[in-house]
Amino acid sequence: MSSLQGVERSALATVRHGLSLTPEFRKGLAGTLLLAVVATLGKVIVPIAVQQTIDTGLQESGPDLAYIRTAVLLCAAAVVITALCAYLMNVRLYKASESSLATLRVRGFRHVHDLSVLTQNAERRGALVSRVTGDVDQISVFMQSGGLMIIIALGQLLVATVLMFVYSWQLALLVWLCFLPLLVALPRFQRWLSGAYTLVRERTGDMLSAVSEAVVGAAVIRAHGSEARTAQRLDVAIEANKAAQARTQKIVATVFPLTEIVAAVAVAGVVLLGVKLGIGGDITVGRLIAFLFLITLFVSPLQIATEVLNEAQNAIAGWRRILGVLDTPPDVVDPGPEGVELPRGPISVSFEDVGFAYPGGVPVLHEVSVRIPPRSRVAVVGETGSGKTTFAKLLTRLMDPASGRVTVDGEDLRTVRFSSLRERIVMVPQDGFLFDGTLAENIRFGRPSATDEEIRLALTELGLADWLEGLPDDLSTRVGQRGESMSAGERQLVALARAYLADPDLLLLDEATSAVDPATEVRLARALEGVTRGRTAVSIAHRLSTAEAADEVLVFDKGRIVQRGPHAELVREPGVYADMHASWVSARSS
Amino acid sequence: MASKVTPAVMRRGLQVLGVAIRTEKAVFAAAVVFSALYGGMTVASAWALGWATENVVEPALKQGEITTGALTFGTALILGVALLKAMGVAGRRFLAGVMQYRMQAHSRRAVTRQYLKLPLAWHHRHPTGQLLSNANADAEAAWAPLAPLPMAVGVIVMLVTAAVAMVITDPILALVGFLIFPAIAVLNLVYQRKLSPLATRAQQLRAEVSEIAHESFDGALVVKTLGRETEETDRFRARANELRDANIAVGRVRGLFDPMLEALPTLGVLAVLLIGAFRLESGAITSGVLVQVAYLFTLLAFPIRALGWVLGELPRAVVGYERIKGVLTATGSMEYGTATLSGTSPARLEVRDLGYSYGDYPVLHDVSLKVEPGRTVALVGPTGSGKSTLTQTFIRLVDPEAGAVLVDEVDLREVAHGGVSDVVALVPQQTFLFDDSVRGNVTLGLPVGDEDVWAALRLAQADGFVSGLPSGLDTMVGERGTTLSGGQRQRVALARALVRRPRLLILDDATSSVDPQVEARILYGLRDAAQASTVIVVAYRMATIALADEVVYLQQGRIADRGSHEELLARCEGYRNLVTAYERQEAEREALGAEEEVSA
Structure with a gap:
């Protein structure tokens, strides 16, 4: 079941709404249709010429050659003119439809990115892709072949019928x-x-x-x-x-x-x-013969009709699907220019009675209240499903709370402009997704203006200079599709460097080093301690080594914060944390 | 890339068509018979009309005579010819489709069979997308010209018949035909030559637009968390606009040539009328002939374009065919011997001077290793040290470039097809589940009873959550197993290996997503299980390593050291650094804390 909320529309309303989103198509449409009318008139030239030749030119007394010559030349001129109109009509139609569909594609693409992670994740990625590719192509195919054929076929049937009624x-x-x-x-x-x-x-x-x-x-x-x-x-x-x-x-x-x-x-x-x-x-002989030619004009429209009707149906379905994307309101909305701009500098975050439930699911977070002071280093720990990741998604406004509110520097997160928010708060997700390209391009994703030197510096500051040196092509090393030329651990290193280069005031790590080997992880943790000094840092931890280094640990259990405090304190009091720690220590050292 | 109709491409294209004709001889022959019927009857229908004009219409309308015989014959002639023509059309279309779809299916079967045969190293060298399109889009493109091919053959019959008929009825009017129809054919050829590269480019751009969308949506979380939506949209827009321009370029060519191809036969009919009038005056022809020839021109105008369709599809077909051939002729498919690995007790593993590289990038050097039956060996090493590659040679997913892997003294390359996987099971780091039920994913078609499946699930600590699933073993896990969590997927994959009762079990960091406590239960269970086997386990966690009888430490593709955990800890610095990283970190921190307390 799709989570995209297409508005129910009739076929006609779908097309009308689709066209209203793409003004390029309607511009000059009247002219194109006029050309189409003239172009279809070309179809009846032959029957008329045959009829004229037989009836007027071929008399009992012998052919009237002068008349036939004039008639044939006039018809030839008409053929050239109608062909020219057909050419102009085709070009105009292609330009208008392709321009409008390109617009529709880009709008759809942007809208997919504007949808919240909840909506995005509910859809198969392939299905989202086909909405801005295959579905749009289907409309394009229809407009340029089927749609055009319908216009021509109808015109052809119409002029043929009119002429037939004139003859008999x-x-x-x-x-x-x-x-x-x-x-x-x-x-x-x-x-x-x-x-x-x-x-x-x-x-x-x-x-x-x-x-x-x-x-x-x-x-x-x-x-x-x-x-x-x-x-x-x-x-x-x-x-x-x-x-x-x-x-x-x-x-x-x-x-x-x-x-x-x-x-x-x-x-x-x-x-x-x-x-x-x-x-x-x-009836005259010429008219009767002309009829036989006119009948051929009926054949091709009817032969293609089933296919064209089918194409039309596909096109409307395609239109519905792309409109289904555009009709789905983003549930996490950018307040835009009216929104608050956060000044740069250390950041504080407050959760005030925050609750959350996934659509149609049970609550996963209950009345979470916590304040993260500026410059503090916080570790979030808990079993799988305890609400850690939900906490992270709410903090970065990938989702909005169902109840309560999240504030940054006293401002409700919902009122902060996205451009400002994404600059100040950056999350490093567990899966270090890389784009096909070079290492430098991927790290630069965090700050498009960064020079190679800045990228190198960032890697050095993170203690990754050795790793860079070991790569075959330095910064130009290609990472492969989805970063598959690198190991899972290496992808995480790139993702971390990318986020660090973005220079946020709050860095949120969601199990961001879970796939690297212990020695590297420890080295990275030490480097991060250095570079996050002066920033607020929140780490969701898989390995408790992170928690040991934090100023404060938030222990999640069944959607609530059940314990909080520095590691040294928590480990001494009996509870969830002490148990987790004991199990971690035993797994580590047996 | 061959995207133009050049003589070389034409030749190659005709060879490709030849392959299809040889493969589906009977279907093609039948399709050609129907096409010829269609071609002949098209010409006959014009003749029937001419006959009716001369013998029925004119006598009736000019002299007021109707002979019932002529009228009946004329009507029967028109209807009979049409019926035969319709039969020709139906047979031609159906058989053309059958031939095309059969060839597609042949190619798809052959390509996917080859995928299953080619070594994994070959798979690694080719992107997934390419392999998918070899089996799908390329198979489609290669045989696309088969759809219009019988019609084109029919058209040739039609043209020859028409030429003969016209020459017999009136050579002068035939001359007009000899001018017009070759002109249409040439125009068509020019059209396809111009269109083909543009259409190929548009197709290419369509794929690129789709790739960008795929990648961008796959990385949606990164785009969002770094606020890069606008830049991504710009990237997409640039390519979408290129596609728009490419499509418009196609439209310009189509828009120009289609009306020309339509106008040309119309001008031909007009020429026939003009010249025919002179011929009528001189008494060389009758009006029936005039009507017949004019009508024939009208009928021939459209089908003659089928020749162009075949030609237009050829370049794409050649590219598709070559790609498929590239897969089918890829060498390095695994050779199998005849040896069997009999026995029921745990297997002995021996690695001799093994070397392996990915292209120019060597990953394993001179690895030699002996594992006695029933032993558990931990393979430890930093990220990228070659552990996964080494484990893949144990089950012959890849063959070593140098040296050999022996199980129970038999070189794996000597073992008969299917013999290795009967004895050895590997649970990889990245699990892969099929869109099938839990049972299907565990058995993979192996004929085992549900008790065995449950036993394997129990050993993998997966029985608990599986029995809680809505349909138990019959629960479908979805595409790639998306309905299960990472840890659950790993445990199903583990059960899949265990249900085969392997004599050598290899776990390549196979429990990384499983909670430490559950992992410990799995490992203890394995050790105590009745189905004893030799176990190789790749791990970072000290608890896992501790279960091993012996540790092999791998560094930069070489065995740096081996021995018991305690021995390595004492003498191998790299190993010590790796496995005690957390402890040292904590120790440092405590020392630091102590200092701070002292200084405070």
């Missing part, structure tokens, strides 16, 4: 009567096809996850010798996908030729009825 209303009715059942059946065909395509999409998704498991889980498969089982799972998924694809082809192959048969029935009908009418003198 009886035959025109006959032709429509022939095609009517097909028109009526169209929505049904479209439903079949759409169902079949949905199945293909699902099967393709299944196949992709099977392949992805085989690739990502390669080591596990190899280690446990389950190649045969994996191969069998893959085969099932690949076959199911093939079967679903073949099914769509069966539907298309059935529906598509129907139009040919209906057209032939119409042609035969026109010949039969036309001959009857002709004997009565109601």
Whole structure:
């Protein structure tokens, strides 16, 4: 179930709302449509030319060559003009639709980042990505092929019908009567096809996850010798996908030729009825022949109709999904320019009766009240699920408390501008996510203006100069996708340097060194003691060595702070902390 | 990158099509028969119309005569031809699809089979995204020209038939056709040549836009905590705008050529009318012929573009095919011997002068090690010292570049396929769970009863939380096991190894996310378990190390020292620094505290 809150809208309202967000599309739309009208008129040139040649040019007395020449030249001129209009229309349509979709994409992207971590985490990342990529592409495909085809096909049907009625209303009715059942059946065909395509999409998704498991889980498969089982799972998924694809082809192959048969029935009908009418003198040879050409104009719009209707449906679904992102209000809102700017300098934080529960879940934090004075070093400890990470997320305003409030330097966190807040308070998360690029680029993420020298200095101050020296390409060492060329511990070192370079007044470490080896961790802890002097530092600790060094330890248990004080005191009083410490010491030294 | 329709690409492309035709001979042959039917009947439908004009419409409207026979025949002719044409279209479309999907499935099966065969080292050299797209997008691209291929063959039949028909009916009007249709074909070729590189670029940019979005959303927490949303949006916008411009460039070419391709046959019909009038005057042709030829031009205008579609898809197909071939011809697939590792008692492990490197970056040198059956050995060393790589050679995830790994005196390379994993089990640092039930994740298809699964879970200290899951063993764990916590995932992965009753068990920091108390229970359980095995454990925690009979200390890819914990503590400085880091830190701090107290 998606946590994105799309507003329920009809298809038309979806398109209208989508277009209202992208003014680029509507600009000059009238001109484009006018060009489209002229371009479609080009479709009836041939039937008219045939009719004129036969009826006026080919008399019993012999062909009127001068008349035919004039008519043909005029028609040729019309062909060139309508082609030119078609060209101009195409270019305008591409420009307008691509510009508007680029805007929509970027808006969607920004909005995803503006959503709170709660909303982001509730969605699969791949699903969020497809909202700003595949879903938008689907709209683009529709606008440039399907949408255009609808306009042209409708225009084609319209001008053909008008001309038919001009030539002979009886035959025109006959032709429509022939095609009517097909028109009526169209929505049904479209439903079949759409169902079949949905199945293909699902099967393709299944196949992709099977392949992805085989690739990502390669080591596990190899280690446990389950190649045969994996191969069998893959085969099932690949076959199911093939079967679903073949099914769509069966539907298309059935529906598509129907139009040919209906057209032939119409042609035969026109010949039969036309001959009857002709004997009565109601229709000329040229007009009758022109009818046969006009019928061909009915074929292609109907042949493509099912596919185009399907594309339209996909486009609207795509539009709904991207609007679903934009419609979801960010639940943690930046107060913007009206917000408070915090002055630089040591920072203090207060939690006042703060409570929190995840949506639809039980409370995980109860009436937490604590004041962290400026320049103090605080360690937060507790079992998994005791509320430590929630505490960190509230302190950095990744989430807002359900009750109570968090203040920094006396200001409610909710009133502080994001730009100011993110500059003053920086968190280093446990998972040191790196972007594909060089080491320097990743550290510079903390402060885009930093020079290589400043980066080097930061690493030296953190005691990581040796580590840097051991890397193959110094600061230009590539970290790989998601930093996968580095070990988990090394990624954490980069993340730490990145945050340190940002030069915050409050540094929050969420088990930020859990994956580095003990010797490095201790070295890092010592360096951090030095560099965080004069700043406020909050560490969520996995290993209790951090707690031993802190000015104050906050012990969390079942969403409450059950103990607080310096390590030396806490370790002496019986309670949660003393137990944790005993277990830590025994694991450390056996 | 081959994105243009050059003669070389064409040749290669036709070879690729040849592969498909050879693989699916019967389907292709049938598709061609239907296509030929479609092509022939398209020309026949114009002829039928011409016949009807001359023998039914004109006599009736000009002379007022209707012969029932001619009328019936004309109607039957039009309907009969249409029916055959429709059959041709249906058969062609269906079979073209079948052929395309079959080839895709062939490629996908072959590629994924090869993934399962190629050594892990090969996997490490190729990004996941690339391997996924080899099996998906490349398989699709390689066989994309198969969809319009039978139609193109049909079109050729159509053109030849039309040419013959026109020459027979009137060579002069045929001449117009010989001018117009090659012109359409050439224009089409120019069109595809211009379009292909632009479309490839747009495709490439689409992938890049998606990559940026993926990376940025994956790193959303970092972006947020450092307040970099605007910079990230700028980065995305720059690429999205490039994609926009690339798509508009495609649009310009399409917008220009599509109307031209449509106008050309229309001009052809007009030429036919003009020249036909002169021919009529001289009595060389009848009006029926004029109608027939004009109608034929109208009918041929669209299908002839199928030739262009095939050509247009060829460059992409060649790229896709070459990529797939690259996977299929990748060497270094693991060779297996015929030896078996029989026996039921704990295995003996021996490592001889082992060396390994990642590219130019050596990670292991001259590692030699003997582990006697039933012993527990701790592998200790700083981050990046080569511990994980070494453990991977024990189960033949990678083959050593130098030296050998022997289990029970047998070189692992001599062991038959599947023989190693029957005896050795590795629990890696990074666990991976399949989107399957808990049971499926533990057994991985191994035919074992639920009691055995529960026994393994119990040993891994996972029985408690698994029995608390909504459907117990049948609970689905979600993609990559996301519904479980890190520690829970590690314990399921451990059970997966234990249920196989390995004679050599390797734990590569496999309990790092498990609480220390639970970890201790697991390790004691393993030691006392009835299913005794030789155990190699990679660890930092002193409590874990203490359970080992022997410690091997690895530093920069070499065994720096080995012996009991106490021995190493006494004589190996690196080891001492690593395992006593916390204690020394505390000691320093206490000393500092004492000083402060003294000075206060």
